Amino acid sequence: MQKKRNKPVGKTILWGALSLGLYAAVFSHGTTLTRLFAQGSWYAILPIATVFLFSLVHGAFASYIWSLLGIEARKQLQPRPTAQKRAVKRKRPRPQPQLQA
8 A cells, every 4th residue: 555645836936946046047147157266276165066066956846846746766565576697507627637847
C-alpha cells in the first residue's frame, strides 16, 4: 500500500522565487559583480561561492518541480536480479621447465 504524499507547491514556489531572484540580481548587476570578482586575492572565492549558491537553489527548485509534476525516482526494496556469472575455462600455457646451469 502506497502513501499519498502531499505535493510540495509552497516549497516549489519559494525555491523558484529564490532562483528567479538570483538570476535577476546577476543579470541586473553584472558589471558590479564582474568588477568585484576580478579584484583577486580573497575575492577569488566569490565566483566559486556564487556557483555553489546557484547550484543549491536551482537544484532544490528543479527537484521540487519534478516532484510537483509527479516524476519521482523509483524506490526499490529488492535489488534487481542479475545474470549468473559462469566460469569461463581458459587455456593456459604450460610452464616451461627451468634449466639449471
